[in-house]
Amino acid sequence: MNRLLDRFCRYARVFTQADEAAKGYPSSPGQLDLGRMLAAELRDLGARDVEHDAHGIVWATLPATVPHAAPAIAWIAHVDTSPETSGKNVRPVVHADYDGRDIVLPGDPSRVLRVADNPDLAALKGKTIVTTDGTTLLGADDKAGVAVIMEAARELLRRPEWPHGPIRVCFTCDEEIGHGVDHVDLGKLGAVVGYTLDGGGAGEIDGETFSADLATVTVRGVNIHPSIGKGRMVNAVRLAGLFLNRMPRVCQSPETTEGREGFLHPYRVEGGVAEVTLRVLLRDFDTPKLAERAELLRAVARTITAEFPGAAVDVRVTPQYRNMADGLKKEPRALALAERAMRQAGLQPKLTIVRGGTDGSRLTEMGLPTPNLSTGEHNPHSPLEWTCLEEMETAVRVLLELARVWGEER
Ligand SMILES: [Zn+2]
Numbered sequence: 001m002n003r004l005l006d007r008f009c010r011y012a013r014v015f016t017q018a019d020e021a022a023k024g025y026p027s028s029p030g031q032l033d034l035g036r037m038l039a040a041e042l043r044d045l046g047a048r049d050v051e052h053d054a055h056g057i058v059w060a061t062l063p064a065t066v067p068h069a070a071p072a073i074a075w076i077a078h079v080d081t082s083p084e085t086s087g088k089n090v091r092p093v094v095h096a097d098y099d100g101r102d103i104v105l106p107g108d109p110s111r112v113l114r115v116a117d118n119p120d121l122a123a124l125k126g127k128t129i130v131t132t133d134g135t136t137l138l139g140a141d142d143k144a145g146v147a148v149i150m151e152a153a154r155e156l157l158r159r160p161e162w163p164h165g166p167i168r169v170c171f172t173c174d175e176e177i178g179h180g181v182d183h184v185d186l187g188k189l190g191a192v193v194g195y196t197l198d199g200g201g202a203g204e205i206d207g208e209t210f211s212a213d214l215a216t217v218t219v220r221g222v223n224i225h226p227s228i229g230k231g232r233m234v235n236a237v238r239l240a241g242l243f244l245n246r247m248p249r250v251c252q253s254p255e256t257t258e259g260r261e262g263f264l265h266p267y268r269v270e271g272g273v274a275e276v277t278l279r280v281l282l283r284d285f286d287t288p289k290l291a292e293r294a295e296l297l298r299a300v301a302r303t304i305t306a307e308f309p310g311a312a313v314d315v316r317v318t319p320q321y322r323n324m325a326d327g328l329k330k331e332p333r334a335l336a337l338a339e340r341a342m343r344q345a346g347l348q349p350k351l352t353i354v355r356g357g358t359d360g361s362r363l364t365e366m367g368l369p370t371p372n373l374s375t376g377e378h379n380p381h382s383p384l385e386w387t388c389l390e391e392m393e394t395a396v397r398v399l400l401e402l403a404r405v406w407g408e409e410r
Contacts, residue, residue, distance in 0.1 A: 002128075002389060003151070004147060004148075004151045004389065004392055004393060004396065005094065005128065005130070005389050007147045007150060007151060008092070008130065008140075008143060008144060008147040008387070008389075008392065009092045009094070009130070010037075011034060011037075011038075011079075011139075011143040011146055011147055012090050012092050012138060012139045012140070012143050013090055013091075013092070014030055014033055014034040014037070015028075015030040015033075015087055015088050015089070015090075016028065016030040016031045016033075016034050016079050016080050016081055016087060016139070017030070017080065017081050017082070017083055017086065017087035017088065018031075018080040018081065018082070018083050018173075018174050018175075018176045018177045019083060019177075020083055020177045025055055025056070025173070025174065025179065025182070025183065026055070026056040026080065026173035026174050027080070027173075027174050027177060027179075028080070031056050031079050031080050031173045031174070032052075032056050034079045034146075035052050035056050035057070035058045035079060035171060035173070036052055038052075038058050038079070038146065038150065038171055039051070039052040039058050039060075041150060042058070042060045042150075042153065042169065045150075045153060045154050045157050045158075046157045046158075047060040047061060047062055047153060047157060047169065048060065048061040048062075048063055049061040053183075055173065055182075055183035056079075056173045057170065057171065057172055057173060057183055057184065058079075058169070058170070058171040059168070059169070059170055059188070059189075060153070060168070060169040061166060061167070061168055061169070062153055062156050062157060062164075062166070062167040062168075062169065062403075063166060064164065064165045064166045064407070065156075065160050065161070065162060065163055065164055065407070066163045066164065066165055066407045068410065069165075069410065070164070070165025070166070070406060070407045070408070070409055070410065071165055071191075071192040071193075071406060071409050071410075072165060072166040072167065072168055072190055072191045072192060073165070073166075073167055073168070073191050073192065073193050073194070073195065073402070073403075073406050074167070074168040074169070074170055074189050074191035074193070074194040074195070074368070074370075075149045075152070075153075075167060075168070075169050075170070075194075075195055075197060075399065076170045076171075076172065076194050076195065076196045076197070076359055076360070076363070076370065077142045077143075077145030077146045077148075077149050077171055077172075077196065077197045077198060077375075078142045078145070078146075078171070078172045078173065078174075078175035078176070078180050078198065078359060079142075079143070079146060079171050079172070079173055080173055080174050080175055080176050080177075081137060081139040081141065081142075081143075081176065082137060082141065082176040082380065082381040083176065083177065084137075084381040084382075085136065085137040085381055085382055085383055085385075086135070086136045086137070087136055087137055087139055088136060089135075089136060090132065090136045090137070090138065090139055091107065091132070091133045091135075091136070092130050092131075092132070092138060093105070093106060093130065093131045093132065093133055094128060094129075094130050095128065095129040095130070095131065096128050097126055097127075097128070098121075098124060098125055098126065098127055098128065098129045099125065100115070100121075100122065100125035100126075101115065102114045102115055103121075103129070103131055103386075105131060105132060105133055105134030105383070105384075106133050106134065107132075107133030107134040107135040108133070108134030108135055108383070109134070110134075111134040111383055111384060113131060113384055113386060118378065118379070118386075120201055120378060121386075124388050124390070124391075127388050127389065127390045127391075128388065128389035128390065129386055129387075129388055129389075130386060130387050130388070130389065131384075131385075131386045132383055132384075132385060132386075134383050135383065136383065137380075137381060137382060137383060137385050138385035138386060138387065139385070140375075140376060140377045140378070140380070140385055140386070140387035141198065141377045141380035141381065141385070142175065142197070142198045142375070142377070144197075144375045144376045144377055144387050144392055144395075145196070145197030145198045145375040145377075145395075146171060146197075147392060148197050148375050148376075148392050148395040148396050148399065149169060149171075149197055149399065151392075151396045152396045152399035152400055152403075153167075153169060155396065155400055156400065156403060162400065162403070162404065163404055163407045163408075164403035164404055164406065164407035165403075165406055165407045165409070167403055168189055168190060168191050170184065170189060170194075172184060172359055175198075175358070175359050176381075178320060178321075180358075180359040180362070181359050181362045181363055181366065184359075184363070186363075186366055186367060186368050189368065191368065192331065193331055193333065193334040193368065193369045193370065194360065194363055194368050194369070194370035195338065195360075195370065195371060195372070195373050195399075195402065196358050196359050196360040196363075196370055196371075196372045196373070197372075197373055197375040197395060197399075198358050198359070198360075198372055198373075198375060198377070199352075199354075199372045199373050199374040199375055199377065200374060200376075200377045200378060200380075201374050201376065201377075201378065201391060202347065202374045202376065202388075202391040202394045202395065203342055203347040203348060203349055203350055203374055203394070204349070204350050204351075204352045204373070204374040205335060205338050205339065205342070205349055205350070205351050205352065205371050205372070205373060205374075206324075206351075206352050206353065206354045206358070206360075206371060206372035206373075207324065207325060207328055207335050207351055207352075207353075207371050208285065208323060208324060208325040208352075208353040208354065209321070209323055209324050209325075209353070209354045209356065209357045209358060209360070209361040209372075210262070210283045210284065210285060210321075210323065210354065210355060210356055210357055210361075211283070211284055211285065211286075211287040211290055211321070211322045211323045212281065212282065212283055212290075212319075212320035212321050212322075212357055212361075213281075213282040213290045213293075213294065213317050213318065213319050213320055214279065214280070214281060214282070214317070214318050214320050215279070215280040215281075215282055215294060215297050215315055215316065215317045216277060216278075216279055216280075216315075216316045216317075216318070217240075217243060217277065217278040217279075217280060217297065217301065217313065217314070217315050217316075218275065218276075218277050218312075218313070218314045218316070219236045219239045219240045219243060219271075219275065219276045219277075219278070219304075219311070219312075219313050220236060220274070220275050220311065220312040220313070220314075221233070221234035221235050221236030221237075221239060221273060221274055221275065221276075221310070221311055222234040222274070222310045222311075223236075223272070223273040223274035233273070234308055234309075234310040234311050235273050236271060236272070236273055236274060236275050236276040236311070237271070237272065237273060237276055239276070239304055239308060239311055239313070240269060240271070240276035240278055242304060243278065243300055243301070243304060243313065244266055244269075244278070246300045246303065246304075247264060247266065247280075247296075247297070247300060248264060248296070252264050252293070253265065258355075259353075260285050260353065262282075262283045262284030262285065262286070262289055262290075262293070263281075263283050264280055264281070264282060264283075264293050264296070264297070265280060265281040265283065266278055266279070266280045267279055267280070267281060280297065282294060282317070283355070285323055285325075285353065286323075287322060287323055287326075294315070294317045297315045297317075298315050300313075301313035301314070301315050320357065321357040321361040321362045321365060322361060322362075322364075322365045323361070324360055324361045324364040324365070324369075324370065324371070326364075327364035327365055327367075327369055328364060328369045328371065330369060331369040333406075333409065334369040334370070334371055335351070335371055337402065337405045337406055337409075338371055338373065338398075338402060339351075340401075340405050341398050341399075341401035341402035341404075341405050342398055342401070344401040344404075344405070345394065345397040345398045345400075345401045346397075347394065347398070354372065358370075358372045360372045373395065373398060374391070374394075374395060374398075375391075375392065375395045376388050376389075376391035376392040376394075376395060
């Protein structure tokens with residue numbers, strides 16, 4: 001079997017689904033299992049400074065092979081998978097020499113990967129496609145990235161003649177629940193730029209992401225036995241419904257926006273008559289616009305509080321991450337050398353924007369410019385997730401070229 005494919009499938013089978021409800025870090029024990037496995041494999045490959053730290057993060061160094069002091073760069077991927085779809089008992093299905101037709105997933109034939117919905121598939125006829133069996137996600141987000149980094153590390157460690165500066169490898173936990181870099185110490189990482197391997201398809205460089213805030217809306221009512229509720233009960237469930245109804249729906253929503261448009265996205269409701277909590281995502285490429293969206297939520301809160309005596313609606317906004325484009329300006333080589341590496345790997349690089357965030361958005365904000373590179377992901381967070389072996393192989397080549405072009409720098 002192809003070594004990269006085997007590697008990917010091995011990692012995909014480990015149950016590393018992030019758990020938003022968990023208190024500890026990482027949020028699920030499987031992430032530690034995969035981390036241990038990766039640390040052991042890195043040691044076997046001959047990497048230096050291999051460490052699986054107390055937070056479950058894996059660190060390693062691929063020592064420089066050039067004689068001059070080339071800048072250190074970091075390759076980063078996350079071991080966890082999204083809680084949106086189960087990641088338990090992942091059974092990757094390999095479709096060698098893909099015939100270009102719709103793919104019926106064997107574990108749940110009601111799920112079909114249709115070429116019409118996946119234009120990228122049409123171009124990959126004859127390639128090796130990996131899907132789920134239809135009952136779980138695949139976890140190519142981001143085990144494709146993990147496998148690509150591990151394979152590139154192996155190549156560099158067994159080819160001392162390949163010129164490159166120091167490379168730091170870092171595998172993080174809990175990216176999918178917004179905690180990917182909580183315990184990443186940039187001093188310890190010691191790199192001038194980072195690259196996350198967590199992008200879709202092949203040949204893309206994400207240099208811009210959303211800026212993101214989370215609004216927690218608490219609707220407090222007055223709970224009293226329904227039999228004596230007349231004139232006294234203030235039902236927070238109804239008011240929460242009203243709140244949602246008054247939020248923009250035909251615009252400023254994920255369902256109605258694309259490209260550079262931002263949105264407000266209510267994604268969770270919890271509670272009862274006395275109190276309901278709504279969680280709303282605020283997203284925009286233009287960071288100051290987040291404040292305008294938050295103000296819109298506060299305006300809705302004020303109307304409800306004014307109309308229903310006894311009710312209290314509170315909107316609390318916490319920052320999540322910021323558009324990486326601003327932070328990338330301070331190190332123009334971060335994007336320029338990624339583009340050069342892709343050309344040297346035979347690709348026509350495409351600069352793209354992400355309607356979301358990555359570990360890189362937060363790392364960039366913290367001071368480490370970190371664009372995101374393609375690693376063969378498709379349909380993340382879904383049972384229809386798939387990847388392509390040849391795209392992963394391309395990503396390995398890009399990393400080798402990236403190592404070389406940074407090795408020419410001072
Ligand atoms: Zn990811």
